[in-house]
Amino acid sequence: MAFRFELQCTDTSTALGTPARRGVFHTPHGPVQTPGFMPVGTQGTVKGLTIDQVAGTGAHMILGNTYHLGLRPGHEVVKTLGGLHAMSGWEGPILTDSGGFQVFSLDGINKISEHSVIFRSHIDGALIDLTPEYSMQIQESLGSDVAMVLDHVVALPAEKDAVQDAMERSIRWAKRCLEYAGRADQAKFAIVQGGLDVELRVQCAREMAAMNFEGYAVGGLSVGEPPPEMYRITQATTPELPQQKPRYLMGVGRPIDLLESVARGIDLFDCVMPTRNGRNGYAFTDAGPIKIRNAKHKTDTSPLDPNCDCLACTRHSRGYLRHLFIVGEMLGPSLLSLHNLTYYQKVMQGAREAIEQGCFAQYMATKKQQWGIE
Numbered sequence: 001m002a003f004r005f006e007l008q009c010t011d012t013s014t015a016l017g018t019p020a021r022r023g024v025f026h027t028p029h030g031p032v033q034t035p036g037f038m039p040v041g042t043q044g045t046v047k048g049l050t051i052d053q054v055a056g057t058g059a060h061m062i063l064g065n066t067y068h069l070g071l072r073p074g075h076e077v078v079k080t081l082g083g084l085h086a087m088s089g090w091e092g093p094i095l096t097d098s099g100g101f102q103v104f105s106l107d108g109i110n111k112i113s114e115h116s117v118i119f120r121s122h123i124d125g126a127l128i129d130l131t132p133e134y135s136m137q138i139q140e141s142l143g144s145d146v147a148m149v150l151d152h153v154v155a156l157p158a159e160k161d162a163v164q165d166a167m168e169r170s171i172r173w174a175k176r177c178l179e180y181a182g183r184a185d186q187a188k189f190a191i192v193q194g195g196l197d198v199e200l201r202v203q204c205a206r207e208m209a210a211m212n213f214e215g216y217a218v219g220g221l222s223v224g225e226p227p228p229e230m231y232r233i234t235q236a237t238t239p240e241l242p243q244q245k246p247r248y249l250m251g252v253g254r255p256i257d258l259l260e261s262v263a264r265g266i267d268l269f270d271c272v273m274p275t276r277n278g279r280n281g282y283a284f285t286d287a288g289p290i291k292i293r294n295a296k297h298k299t300d301t302s303p304l305d306p307n308c309d310c311l312a313c314t315r316h317s318r319g320y321l322r323h324l325f326i327v328g329e330m331l332g333p334s335l336l337s338l339h340n341l342t343y344y345q346k347v348m349q350g351a352r353e354a355i356e357q358g359c360f361a362q363y364m365a366t367k368k369q370q371w372g373i374e
Contacts, residue, residue: 006255014361036267038062044064046062048275057338061093061094066138082142084096098147099130100152107218122162130321136150143186163194167195187213198231205240209240218237218250230257231260250270256367274307274337288371292318301319310343
């Protein structure tokens, strides 16, 4: 069997409905330790880092973007180059999203029907007709280990009728994706929609769970709603998903969001935050966030984070890192991106160890105290 989720142990210490889970997602390109974080490699690269540097952070799986890669260089070009693994040089598992969120972000220049979503390329204005089947065709050409189904995302807040319409369409599109898919070496993940409505989320989760997907994602969150709302919906959704399948919360988020979601039964995450913030001089550390451009770091000889073993922290001072940003050297954003991804993996490793020891609640409480979160 190409794909298998091995649930090793759970930890009920958080008492938030579904326990925190420690597992391994087995794929053709290797195992993914969960709970785990996937760096985002939108266009076949994690911005500013070599593929070896990404692997060095401790990442097990990365994410590629169907929308962007489908436009440039084009999925047939990627296929000719040997697929996304060969083209990028990444030897581990890869997950590709379906393009649904990117189309959502193009609101105003797209038209959604039962058949497809029609939109104009942000590159040259070309008209593109993205059906669930075409999304799967692109992802099969990319050769990712996990292909996400095409879903209908709506902006929040929204009227219940609009949210329900998008949720029901997402279910129908998921079925079409599943019926079209032809690669046995590519897992298919469904995406649960339903906005901030618990009833709709539960309905969608149950209908998706009735279909034979290798994994399940919670989508349509982290789009501007307050974090407590995201936690509430996640907590209501995860108990409805199969126990022996991985659960993925899409596009999340801050380190605290990862831990709060692990406490509610989530296994996988992705987010641009560690690299995007790194490029803007914002570092995540055990002592809380650091804005490296601040003048107080000008003559600081201490490391960015004394508890981190990444290149930015072991070889350079805060003063030097600040200098790189002030003079506009590209090394600065690269080093902080490297640090942030390393830090995220460290937080996830700590979560896995805490779940194994049955003390995840204490681990999360300690992290919140370190980060200054009430």
